[in-house]
Amino acid sequence: MSKIETVYSINQEVIEEKEYSTLNLGPTHPATHGIFQNVLKMDGEIIHEATPTIGYIHRAFEKLAERRPYAQITPITDRMNYCSSPINNMGWYMTVEKLLGAKIPKRAEYHRVIIMELARISDHIICNSVIGVDTGAMTGFLYIFQWREKIYEIFEEICGARLTTNIGRIGGFDKEFNKKTWDLIDTFLKEFPAGLKEFSNLLERNKIFMDRTVNCGPITAEKAFGYGFTGPNLRAAGIDYDVRVMNPYSSYEDFTFTIPVGTQGDTYDRFMVRQHEMWQSLSIIEQAIKKMPEGAMHADLPDFFLPPKEAVYNNMEALIYHFKIVMGETDVPVGEVYHCVEGGNGELGFYLISDGGRTPYRLHFRRPCFIYYQAYSEMVKGIMLSDAILTMSSMNVIAGELDS
Amino acid sequence: MELLEIVSAKLNERFPGEIESAALLYDYPVFTVKKDSMHDVLKFLKEDEELNFHFLTTLCGVQTADEKQLGVVYHLHNMPKNYRIRLKTFFDINKPEIPTVTDLYPTANWMERETYDFFGVRFKGHPNLKRILNVDEMDIFPMRKEYPLEDQARTDKKDDMFGR
Numbered sequence: 001m002s003k004i005e006t007v008y009s010i011n012q013e014v015i016e017e018k019e020y021s022t023l024n025l026g027p028t029h030p031a032t033h034g035i036f037q038n039v040l041k042m043d044g045e046i047i048h049e050a051t052p053t054i055g056y057i058h059r060a061f062e063k064l065a066e067r068r069p070y071a072q073i074t075p076i077t078d079r080m081n082y083c084s085s086p087i088n089n090m091g092w093y094m095t096v097e098k099l100l101g102a103k104i105p106k107r108a109e110y111h112r113v114i115i116m117e118l119a120r121i122s123d124h125i126i127c128n129s130v131i132g133v134d135t136g137a138m139t140g141f142l143y144i145f146q147w148r149e150k151i152y153e154i155f156e157e158i159c160g161a162r163l164t165t166n167i168g169r170i171g172g173f174d175k176e177f178n179k180k181t182w183d184l185i186d187t188f189l190k191e192f193p194a195g196l197k198e199f200s201n202l203l204e205r206n207k208i209f210m211d212r213t214v215n216c217g218p219i220t221a222e223k224a225f226g227y228g229f230t231g232p233n234l235r236a237a238g239i240d241y242d243v244r245v246m247n248p249y250s251s252y253e254d255f256t257f258t259i260p261v262g263t264q265g266d267t268y269d270r271f272m273v274r275q276h277e278m279w280q281s282l283s284i285i286e287q288a289i290k291k292m293p294e295g296a297m298h299a300d301l302p303d304f305f306l307p308p309k310e311a312v313y314n315n316m317e318a319l320i321y322h323f324k325i326v327m328g329e330t331d332v333p334v335g336e337v338y339h340c341v342e343g344g345n346g347e348l349g350f351y352l353i354s355d356g357g358r359t360p361y362r363l364h365f366r367r368p369c370f371i372y373y374q375a376y377s378e379m380v381k382g383i384m385l386s387d388a389i390l391t392m393s394s395m396n397v398i399a400g401e402l403d404s
Numbered sequence: 405m406e407l408l409e410i411v412s413a414k415l416n417e418r419f420p421g422e423i424e425s426a427a428l429l430y431d432y433p434v435f436t437v438k439k440d441s442m443h444d445v446l447k448f449l450k451e452d453e454e455l456n457f458h459f460l461t462t463l464c465g466v467q468t469a470d471e472k473q474l475g476v477v478y479h480l481h482n483m484p485k486n487y488r489i490r491l492k493t494f495f496d497i498n499k500p501e502i503p504t505v506t507d508l509y510p511t512a513n514w515m516e517r518e519t520y521d522f523f524g525v526r527f528k529g530h531p532n533l534k535r536i537l538n539v540d541e542m543d544i545f546p547m548r549k550e551y552p553l554e555d556q557a558r559t560d561k562k563d564d565m566f567g568r
Contacts, residue, residue, distance in 0.1 A: 055537035062522070063546060067553045098430060225459060228511030239483070246486050337430045338479060338490065340461075349462055351477070355469065364464040366479075371462070374514045403537060 027056050031389045034399030045384050050377040058403040065363040069328020070096050078164035081401040084123035084344035086115045086167045091341035093170050095350040098337045107295040108172035109251040110288045117281040122151040123344030124274040127396040131271050134393050135212045140202040147195050150188050157181045171305045172298025217379045217391030218266035227375035230368050231346030232273045237265030243342040255287045267394040303330040328358050345369055345396040369397045408433035432490050439495045443503040450508055457482050460509040465523035471549050474500050504530040522547035
């Protein structure tokens with residue numbers, strides 16, 4: 001489908017002829033890092049119009065959640081932003097805990113903070129190194145990716161899974177972290193700064209990288225507000241909005257950290273905001289370990305927390321609870337809550353309506369990249385195709401979250 | 405509690421009789437507004453100098469338990485003052501029409517398309533109201549309760565004890 005716009009002069013002589021060619025970018029294109037389709041109307045190498053088509057990996061999470069007991073919804077949340085699934089898990093637990101009115105011990109909350117900040121680092125590692133790859137700098141990607149591997153080893157030690165973690169429980173954690181986990185975290189904290197510094201040296205002040213990313217796909221703060229930007233993308237546009245500070249959850253108010261803010265809202269700013277956030281996350285983890293309080297690892301929630309195995313074998317009541325929890329037959333209060341956490345790419349919200357039954361009556365996920373990806377077609381208008389690729393990877397659009 | 409009183413006083417003064425209920429549910433002030441004045445209420449809340457709810461956090465559809473009504477839920481946010489409120493409106497499922505808010509919040513574009521896709525709510529004045537996540541050929545609105553996830557005619561599985 002190509003449209004020919006012809007301009008005739010008065011004597012019907014053709015003086016200019018403009019032909020747009022149509023280019024299908026995606027759905028499965030290696031440069032889009034996910035299942036995204038954009039039908040581009042191209043004027044040479046300049047994008048004249050972009051029409052995104054989404055929904056290629058839609059899995060009806062909201063409908064699925066209406067038939068699943070609360071504990072079984074956690075694996076669904078894993079599969080939204082799969083680059084930082086622990087944050088999604090924790091966000092979901094906190095939503096249910098808010099509905100139940102549970103009081104979570106500080107120790108469990110501090111452990112959650114450590115896990116969430118590790119997940120944020122791994123999310124930003126993926127996004128930033130891929131920006132490097134899209135500018136042609138493969139080296140940074142190859143070097144920094146081993147640190148993502150180290151983070152996944154920590155997750156694996158805690159919960160047995162690496163990518164779709166299903167980490168923790170409603171109410172806290174199932175057990176204390178073992179010694180190997182703490183050793184891995186200590187090693188990571190000791191060695192990662194050097195790795196991140198190396199990555200920064202490769203890209204941050206690199207002339208070629210800056211030439212490619214500065215002023216590439218910028219968005220103003222007003223537009224970003226209008227399009228519902230949150231997270232690093234909004235902060236790159238100059239707005240210091242961070243859920244961890246505005247609506248502190250899971251004891252984030254106990255820690256001192258700064259929110260990096262950009263000025264231009266372009267690819268370089270988005271990259272730099274994420275770079276600085278990784279340093280802040282490291283400092284939060286260190287503070288959490290230093291200030292780690294004593295206490296229990298989970299709240300007193302017999303309706304949701306599996307009793308210890310010895311009790312199940314020897315105690316009738318514990319056996320009944322075990323059975324009820326596994327079958328998802330525990331009652332929850334009637335009510336509706338909205339809870340949001342600062343996900344890897346923005347405000348991740350859960351709007352839960354409960355009618356008292358074993359499953360939610362309605363569960364709506366506020367998926368940050370579904371909301372801000374609609375700005376993409378406006379952001380890439382009039383820029384080069386190669387810059388559009390860069391803009392997309394710097395926005396950290398995750399297909400699983402986009403399509404739910 | 406404070407915010408609930410401020411907003412309900414302002415809304416009741418400006419739109420007498422249009423606010424059906426106001427309550428604090430957990431940490432959120434929640435208002436139910438009549439369908440016809442929903443757009444005006446949102447416009448007022450956005451443009452009022454004190455409240456200035458300039459950010460639409462999310463928008464989603466719901467269905468009432470009797471399956472006779474559909475609703476749309478708006479979550480608004482004022483970032484500098486950190487005010488968050490929730491607004492709801494309900495209407496007959498056979499006539500699911502409501503004015504769009506894309507003129508106030510550009511971000512509502514895809515949210516409304518998603519709500520249309522899953523609940524069949526027609527947003528009047530929307531620039532491009534078509535399905536977004538499901539295939540264009542689909543002729544049902546899958547999030548409505550009349551379409552259960554599992555086949556209810558199954559006889560091999562008894563759900564007397566567990567599940568609905």
